[in-house]
Amino acid sequence: MPYITLTVTCPDRRGLVAALAQFLSQQGANIIHAEEHRDTTSNLFYQRMQFDAAKVDSTSSLEKGLKKLAARFKMTWRLSYSETLQRVAIFVSKVDHCLYDLILRQRSRELRCEIPLIISNHETLRPVAEQFKIPFHCVPVDKTTREQSERAQMELLKQHRIDLVILARYMQVLSAKFVRAWPSRIINIHHSFLPAFAGGEPYRQALEHGVKLIGATSHYATANLDEGPIIEQEVARVSHRDQLGDLIARGRDLERLVLARAVRAHLEDRVIVCGKKTIVFS
Amino acid sequence: MPYITLTVTCPDRRGLVAALAQFLSQQGANIIHAEEHRDTTSNLFYQRMQFDAAKVDSTSSLEKGLKKLAARFKMTWRLSYSETLQRVAIFVSKVDHCLYDLILRQRSRELRCEIPLIISNHETLRPVAEQFKIPFHCVPVDKTTREQSERAQMELLKQHRIDLVILARYMQVLSAKFVRAWPSRIINIHHSFLPAFAGGEPYRQALEHGVKLIGATSHYATANLDEGPIIEQEVARVSHRDQLGDLIARGRDLERLVLARAVRAHLEDRVIVCGKKTIVFS
Amino acid sequence: MPYITLTVTCPDRRGLVAALAQFLSQQGANIIHAEEHRDTTSNLFYQRMQFDAAKVDSTSSLEKGLKKLAARFKMTWRLSYSETLQRVAIFVSKVDHCLYDLILRQRSRELRCEIPLIISNHETLRPVAEQFKIPFHCVPVDKTTREQSERAQMELLKQHRIDLVILARYMQVLSAKFVRAWPSRIINIHHSFLPAFAGGEPYRQALEHGVKLIGATSHYATANLDEGPIIEQEVARVSHRDQLGDLIARGRDLERLVLARAVRAHLEDRVIVCGKKTIVFS
């Protein structure tokens, strides 16, 4: 059963929910699920409404009307159709667990998207891409060529009309310029419970600190590494018996689970960035 | 900051959300948080809306208007004011952990309610009630006098104008008649992960089955014991090292946590019974 | 660093730990990790000892000595060498998530075993086996031919010198005869939190009961379906918003995680069956 999802951010004002609900009702929309939330810090109002696509009279009239309403209420909005799948590019380096996980979830239709592109700075994972018949592009990166590499990557994203970039354990830092070109459209997985153990070797740090839980964090990429708005986190228990290799193995489960949940939430338009944080609707 | 919460259940129909939102807006209500949900099995529509109390022009006009709207849309509704605390009676037998837990959470204002009454079939916990200066009534129960005991209990509930009954490890079965007189207003805690291990000795059963997780379940009481609509569940890990006493101790943490979460959700008007199940808004 | 693991079950008796530890010390064994446990119900004593393989003088003298000691103390024992990988057969039907998961964990050396054989009653997953170059045998099963099919399966297990059988969402019931031929060497994954929702459609049952957590259970297969000794269980939170498809998707994560943990524990000789239950050493 096809449905349409509308997300809205705007300054809080009385009558907002009523105006939007009435407009949707006039367009024939029948609400399946909705959530509204006022953020008391920013005094912004956030809405997500899901409704039957079949009963909407005309999507062009729907979109036209929304534009008007948006102007009146200073809304930022986004309309998405369950039948129109987002196009996702996955960036990887050498480890394969997140890549396999995302592909298999997409194949089982748990993640409702298309994956027309995999980009890597190594050849290692080409066979995985080939198993699933997904175009694979190797764009080597080193310090001297980063600008040029990023140009090539952005060109690929453009060619393939990509909506969302997933950094699935891609071990390179993207430039501020790249990240700013894709605001709230690049999802990264960090292998620690941020803000603890930011940086390169979180499992080693966790082992040295003797923590009893390790974690993983999925967040939107921003210019400041490991500080983007957090979408999802999860932890797992470890003990004195665990060596570094055990932590890494346990961590793989966290990484793929947390990344998949964050990507799913994004694809279902359940995430809205709110300053340095996220609203994640249920 | 005082607020008002409105919960609504009604047959699904286009324009519902709009009509309600518009009415509220006209009354001066400014929505803080709201959630709407259509249950596809029953085709019923569920709403919960929270708004600033301060800006509402007149609560009598609000209530009058809601009555009209309710008639038009066949709504079941409930309006609650954050300043008007629900009055809660706690039923106990001999174990004290849930009782202490509920009282302490109420004292710390995590549970926004009054506790004017504790009823028990034993004298054991009278000192706890006295510590906190809460009226305690011992109503002994045995097979031959159950009807009479329940009459006494109901009289006490009436006298104290009780809104909600919590069975905090009360080890007696209430009659169908009693339960029906308090629909969706009696919350029980069962010390297992229902439907597994219903009945009297769940920890012993868990031990014998060799399960690796034990649980607790909070649900509304219905005529069929241990089968009321589930509000909340949680589990904890156990191992071959755990004896019956360890399971019981671990279970106490689950019981008080699960019961407190269920009671809190109920007091915040986040729970609506939907057939044999519950909607629990976030 | 290669190591040897010794697991022992025997009637409890004073001096047991000393006798075994002294024998191992005489053989040159240096203990890395050990755990001993007395089960008070059966009065049996369980030990697991892990020691450096490099320092052991002679494995034949080790094994000969153990035989003598075993006779004296009525021990059941098992010695395993980290360098000798167990040979695992995976039984599947049509769903692929557990199969992929087991293969990828084996490829990343998280599961230390060989997978020389996949058996299915359908052709569906042959391409997965081929991707990873694992021999795949389709043995169709129907009611009239079950005996014949099981003979063919057992022949394949024999040919490939299989140590452990994993039922990775294999949707056929194995006969009591088959199961008894592989005591504590067939691991099944059931897609519910057993003993709740045994049988064929656990997610549908979970949805109808309105439980707030769903689970998965990994256990050794026994003649009574869904009642074998439990090795591992895990749960995940669900809500009124989740449809059957959401439960199934959430459940896939549980199934593969729980199955992988159980298989890993088995391969590391951390599981000993103790009546209807298991000891799972840390």
Place this chain on the structure above:
Amino acid sequence: MPYITLTVTCPDRRGLVAALAQFLSQQGANIIHAEEHRDTTSNLFYQRMQFDAAKVDSTSSLEKGLKKLAARFKMTWRLSYSETLQRVAIFVSKVDHCLYDLILRQRSRELRCEIPLIISNHETLRPVAEQFKIPFHCVPVDKTTREQSERAQMELLKQHRIDLVILARYMQVLSAKFVRAWPSRIINIHHSFLPAFAGGEPYRQALEHGVKLIGATSHYATANLDEGPIIEQEVARVSHRDQLGDLIARGRDLERLVLARAVRAHLEDRVIVCGKKTIVFS
């Protein structure tokens, strides 16, 4: 059934387990549960053995023998008798949830200890102490009098023959001198998932960072605040709907649970400090 627990730390050496097990067997000890672990970083060996007290011939001969063995193997050891309860002092300031929790767990015999002393820098919680008839001493602390206050506190600990100090949300920093006088015998609860959000206002920091999980950490106090060896940690999920007050309420559950688990592990001699980390036997 009374039992004795022996914990041992010593440099690793072949024959260690055998020598100790043989000695215990000669003394009549029958092992109930034991665990041995070699830490590969420090090359130290850790043992915990629990055995029936009833069958031990003579505790004085047991202790004398252990001293000899300890000299030979350079062992640090500790022998504890389940019948001899440790004496615990609880330090508090103004919040009561951890205090109530510890007392109630002690009263239900989940925590096997005596609580003969509560010390606070405020009068606020005196009534709680009085409810349970526990001596309460108010020792005010300010910058100019800290040394004098600590002398008074240490005198009280001495008078009451205290074995373990629990800082149950005690909001004062203890001097390095105090902490060093009680090595691995002061347990603190910090209201964050350390090392994230060390310092004074962790819930506010958590809110500002937009983390999706909050945590609590129990650790031994050391001279460097919030950096002592971690004993136990736990987390709970939060969302954009949660305000500071919700985080604090959720955190209270974590704090009391984590602190209670750490204290229980300590009282059961399951914790051994190993450099900056802890071994916590199961």
